[in-house]
Amino acid sequence: MIEIDNIKKAFDGKTVLNGISATFEKGQTNLIIGTSGTGKSVLLKCIVDLIHPDEGSVFYDGRDFTHATKDQKIDIRREIGMLFQGGALFDSKTVEQNVQFPLDVLTKMTQEEKEERVNFCLNRVGLDNTNTKMPSEISGGMKKRVGIARAIVNNSNYLFCDEPNSGLDPITSIMIDDLISEITHEYNITTVVVTHDMNSVMGMGEKIIYLNEGLKLWEGKSDEIVNSGVKALDEFVFANKVMQQLKR
Amino acid sequence: MAMIKNLGKYFIFIGSMFVKMERFKTYFRLTIDECMGVGINSIALVAIVSTFMGAVTTIQTAFNLVSPLIPRFVISQVVREMTVLELAPTIIAVVFAGKVGSSIASGLGTMRISEQIDALEVMGINSASYLVLPKIIATLLMYPLLVILAGLLSLIGGYFAGVFSGVISPYEYNYGLQFEFNPFVVKFALIKSIVFAFLVSTISSFKGYYTKGGALEVGIASTKAVTESVIAILLADYLLAFLLLK
Numbered sequence: 001m002i003e004i005d006n007i008k009k010a011f012d013g014k015t016v017l018n019g020i021s022a023t024f025e026k027g028q029t030n031l032i033i034g035t036s037g038t039g040k041s042v043l044l045k046c047i048v049d050l051i052h053p054d055e056g057s058v059f060y061d062g063r064d065f066t067h068a069t070k071d072q073k074i075d076i077r078r079e080i081g082m083l084f085q086g087g088a089l090f091d092s093k094t095v096e097q098n099v100q101f102p103l104d105v106l107t108k109m110t111q112e113e114k115e116e117r118v119n120f121c122l123n124r125v126g127l128d129n130t131n132t133k134m135p136s137e138i139s140g141g142m143k144k145r146v147g148i149a150r151a152i153v154n155n156s157n158y159l160f161c162d163e164p165n166s167g168l169d170p171i172t173s174i175m176i177d178d179l180i181s182e183i184t185h186e187y188n189i190t191t192v193v194v195t196h197d198m199n200s201v202m203g204m205g206e207k208i209i210y211l212n213e214g215l216k217l218w219e220g221k222s223d224e225i226v227n228s229g230v231k232a233l234d235e236f237v238f239a240n241k242v243m244q245q246l247k248r
Numbered sequence: 249m250a251m252i253k254n255l256g257k258y259f260i261f262i263g264s265m266f267v268k269m270e271r272f273k274t275y276f277r278l279t280i281d282e283c284m285g286v287g288i289n290s291i292a293l294v295a296i297v298s299t300f301m302g303a304v305t306t307i308q309t310a311f312n313l314v315s316p317l318i319p320r321f322v323i324s325q326v327v328r329e330m331t332v333l334e335l336a337p338t339i340i341a342v343v344f345a346g347k348v349g350s351s352i353a354s355g356l357g358t359m360r361i362s363e364q365i366d367a368l369e370v371m372g373i374n375s376a377s378y379l380v381l382p383k384i385i386a387t388l389l390m391y392p393l394l395v396i397l398a399g400l401l402s403l404i405g406g407y408f409a410g411v412f413s414g415v416i417s418p419y420e421y422n423y424g425l426q427f428e429f430n431p432f433v434v435k436f437a438l439i440k441s442i443v444f445a446f447l448v449s450t451i452s453s454f455k456g457y458y459t460k461g462g463a464l465e466v467g468i469a470s471t472k473a474v475t476e477s478v479i480a481i482l483l484a485d486y487l488l489a490f491l492l493l494k
Binding site: 045048050070071073074075076077078080081082084085086088089090091101102104105106154160 | 267270274358362363364370371372373374378
C-alpha cells in the first residue's frame with residue numbers, strides 16, 4: 001500500500017500540486033487521471049522521488065520515503081518497478097540485457113538463474129524470440145512490454161506506469177492495459193498508473209483519482225466516474241463524441 | 249552568482265558518485281568498456297594530430313633558426329621541449345575534449361532526456377556513480393597513455409619531416425633529443441595529463457548529466473562541455489606551470 005499525504009510542489013513560483021493526499025491499495029490498479037499539464041506525471045515523480053516534493057510525505061507500507069536517508073531510499077527503490085512514457089530502455093543493450101539489467105546490478109543470481117528469470121518475464125509479457133533485438137529494432141508497443149518485463153523482473157512490490165499507452169494504437173493500448181492489470185493481480189502488487197486515456201480508465205481503473213490544476217477533485221471507482229457530479233471530470237470523461245452519445 | 253552555484257553543484261555531483269556504490273565487479277566491467285571508447289577509439293585521431301604536430305614544429309623551428317651560430321641539433325631540442333611540455337599534453341587535451349568530452353556529454357544528455365537516467369534512479373542505482381565514475385576512471389587511465397603515444401609520435405613525425413626535408417640530419421636530430429634532457433618534464437607532462445583527463449571527463453559528464461529539455465539542449469550541453477573543458481584545461485595549464493616550473 002502506498003499513502004501520499006498533502007503533497008505540494010511548485011516550479012518557479014507556479015503551483016503544480018496543491019496538497020494531494022490519497023491511498024493506493026495493494027493488488028489494485030490505481031489510476032491518476034486528468035488533462036494534460038495538470039500535474040499527473042509530476043505527482044508520479046514525487047511518489048518515486050524523482051522530483052522531491054516541497055511539502056508532504058509518501059509512505060510505502062508505512063515507511064516514510066520522502067524523508068528517508070539516501071540509503072533507505074535506495075533500499076525502497078529496489079522494490080519499485082517503473083514503466084516510463086517512452087520505455088526508457090537502454091539504447092546500447094539488447095532486449096534481453098535490458099530486462100536482465102536489474103538482476104545484474106542488484107542481485108547475486110547466477111547467469112543461468114538470470115536467463116531463466118528474464119525468459120520467464122519476456123514470455124509473461126508475450127515477447128518470445130526478441131531477446132537479441134536492440135530497442136531501435138522493435139515497435140513502440142514492444143518497447144512498453146520490454147519496459148514492463150524489466151519493471152517486474154526483480155519481483156517488485158510496487159509498479160508505476162507513466163502513460164503506458166501513449167503513442168500506441170487502440171488494440172495495443174488495451175493489450176498493455178490488460179497486461180498491467182493481470183500482473184497487478186497475479187503478483188498482488190501496488191500499481192499506480194498515470195493516464196488520460198478513457199479506455200484505460202474504464203478498462204482497468206479499480207481506484208481512480210482525478211487531478212485538475214494541481215488539486216485532487218475526485219476519487220472513486222471506474223463505474224462511479226460517469227456520475228461523479230464534478231463538472232471538470234464530466235468534461236474530461238465526456239470529451240469525445242462517442243461518450244457524449246452514450247451519456248444521452 | 250550562477251557560476252558559484254554551478255561550481256558548488258559540480259563538486260556535489262563529484263561527491264555523489266561515492267555514495268551507495270555498486271559492486272567492484274560492475275565498475276570493473278564498465279571501466280573496461282569505457283577504456284575502449286575513451287582510449288582505444290581515440291588512438292587514430294591522436295596519432296594523426298601528434299605526428300603532423302611534430303612534423304610542423306620541426307619545419308617551423310628550422311625556418312626560424314636562421315643564424316649559422318646556432319647548431320642544427322637545437323631544432324630537435326626545441327621540438328622535444330615543446331612536444332613534451334606543451335603540445336602532447338595540452339593540445340591533445342583540447343582535441344580529446346572535442347572528441348571524448350562531446351561524446352560523454354551527448355551520451356549522458358540523451359540518456360537524461362529519454363528518461364534512462366531516471367530509470368536507473370528508480371531501480372535504486374546511483375546513476376551518477378554507475379554512469380560517470382567508470383568514464384572518469386577510464387579517462388584517467390587512458391589519457392596519460394595517449395599523451396605518451398602523442399609525444400612519441402610527435403617526435404617521430406618531427407624526425408621524418410626534418411630528415412626528409414633536409415633541415416636536419418638523423419644524427420643531429422637524435423643528439424638534440426638527448427641534449428640536456430631533464431626527466432622532470434616527462435613527469436610534469438604526466439601530471440598535466442592526469443589533471444586534464446579529470447577536468448575533461450568530469451566537466452563533460454556534469455554538463456551531460458544535468459541536461460534538461462530535448463535534442464536541441466543535448467547539442468547545447470555537448471558544445472558547453474567542450475568549451476568549458478577547454479577553458480578549464482588552459483587555466484589548469486597555466487596554474488600547473490606556475491606551481492611546478494617556477
